[in-house]
Amino acid sequence: MNRSRRKPAAGAQHARKPPASREQPPGGLYGALDLGTNNCRLLIATPNAHGFAVVDAFSRIVRLGEQLAQTGRLSEDAMSRTIDALRVCANKLRWRSVERVRLVATEACRMAENGPDFISRVKQETGLALEIIDRETEAGLAAVGAEPLVDLEAETALVFDIGGGSTEVLWMRRNGARFETVAWTSLAAGVVTISERFGGGVDVTPSSFAAMRDHLRPMLVEFAAQVSAANGGLPPVPSHLLGTSGTVTTIAGVQLGLARYDRSRVDGCWLTSEDIGAVTNRLLHLTYEQRAANPCIGRERADLVLAGCAILEEIRLAFPAERIRVADRGLREGILTMLMKEDGTYGRAV
Structure with a gap:
């Protein structure tokens, strides 16, 4: 992830900056972002003996899918609101020096005609590489998170x-x-x-x-x-x-x-x-x-x-x-669980 410092854009000024010390905990940091039709949510966590502990979090209602059912497209206003929220997420991940992440987008981006174009725009404007996941993957991750x-x-x-x-x-x-x-x-x-x-x-x-x-x-x-x-x-x-x-x-x-x-x-x-x-x-x-x-x-x-x-x-x-x-x-917790299990760090006391 590009760690060059940039002036936060509109919408990022309300993000709570962590303490000055950004030393990585012994188990490292993991990030999970869930961009849905209504919400943009981020969790940053570190493994512990009980699974993992949340270090930072962010949630904002963005209504990315507003009027999508009527038009088949993501509106400019909805995309702008969402990118503002995603900039906050990008700043948090950068401040925390999080390397291991999975950033997913769900139904709105799956269904919108301009969904792939929006994903490219997000990458260009925030540096975040979002992955549009299918419904089966979404269901499976939600189950892992809730189990x-x-x-x-x-x-x-x-x-x-x-x-x-x-x-x-x-x-x-x-x-x-x-x-x-x-x-x-x-x-x-x-x-x-x-x-x-x-x-x-x-x-x-x-x-x-x-x-x-x-x-x-x-x-x-x-x-x-x-x-x-x-x-x-x-x-x-x-x-x-x-x-x-x-x-x-x-x-x-x-x-x-x-x-x-x-x-x-x-x-x-x-x-x-x-x-x-x-x-x-x-x-x-x-x-x-x-x-x-x-x-x-x-x-x-x-x-x-x-x-x-x-x-x-x-x-x-x-x-x-x-x-x-x-x-x-749900979904974010499922992502974190799967990433840590892949690395053999889930549930490890460090």
């Missing part, structure tokens, strides 16, 4: 990641001490695409919410049939659900009544089926302004949260379970 939260006593689990432009769903089954993915699907539906398809997400009525669910249902019914076939014809009832997405972390924050989002209380927490249904019903009867005023939703998610709830409700209908575990982790 530590699968209940050790479970025989089966349904893992899902509700993104901005797509939703990955995986049926996992115990194989000895580990869990293996038996079946998976990637739905061409996420919080941004569903919200835009059904009126923009500001004024959501019970009728429009029902229409979202009707649109999503055939996708989940088809996958449930696939899982049932792989399960010897038995109904696809998992031991529990494991959700790794902004939708489930938001619902958890609302259900817990947090005055501000707290990852330490959300990541790994359990919700009952009744909890989720109650929060969804509550949000459906709030106005946009009331949703925006909730500290665990905010204005950036207020027009997207009910689209995520619609996706989650259809997942719960197709795969009924009494409990759901919430994961504030």
Whole structure:
């Protein structure tokens, strides 16, 4: 990576510069970047005895896929917002002298006609070499990242990641001490695409919410049939659900009544089926302004949260379970785990 010092561009001035000392920890530093349809997220971590420890992180809602479903292209405004965020990421990686990285882009760049051109522009303007990964790779990495939260006593689990432009769903089954993915699907539906398809997400009525669910249902019914076939014809009832997405972390924050989002209380927490249904019903009867005023939703998610709830409700209908575990982790953690395992450093005390 080019370490020449450059003046931070617009959007980078809010990045928190680490302490002056940039000595590498004994296990070295690894970086994972996930550029999705809605968010740009970065994690920098070092191996430790428990897997790895996060050294630095960054997350910004960029809405790269805004209006993509209507135009087939990434808009200039969306690309500019995203490049501003990516400059922050590039600066963090440079300040930390991170050498071992994997930087991935998902649904928006997969689907956009100008996705490859945007990737080239990112390289030219930020120095970051993004890799557009396919849906199978995305699903697999999300599963690796979330697997530590699968209940050790479970025989089966349904893992899902509700993104901005797509939703990955995986049926996992115990194989000895580990869990293996038996079946998976990637739905061409996420919080941004569903919200835009059904009126923009500001004024959501019970009728429009029902229409979202009707649109999503055939996708989940088809996958449930696939899982049932792989399960010897038995109904696809998992031991529990494991959700790794902004939708489930938001619902958890609302259900817990947090005055501000707290990852330490959300990541790994359990919700009952009744909890989720109650929060969804509550949000459906709030106005946009009331949703925006909730500290665990905010204005950036207020027009997207009910689209995520619609996706989650259809997942719960197709795969009924009494409990759901919430994961504030996923693709980036999967990337870091795989990089460290390749190097033989994952879980090593240094």
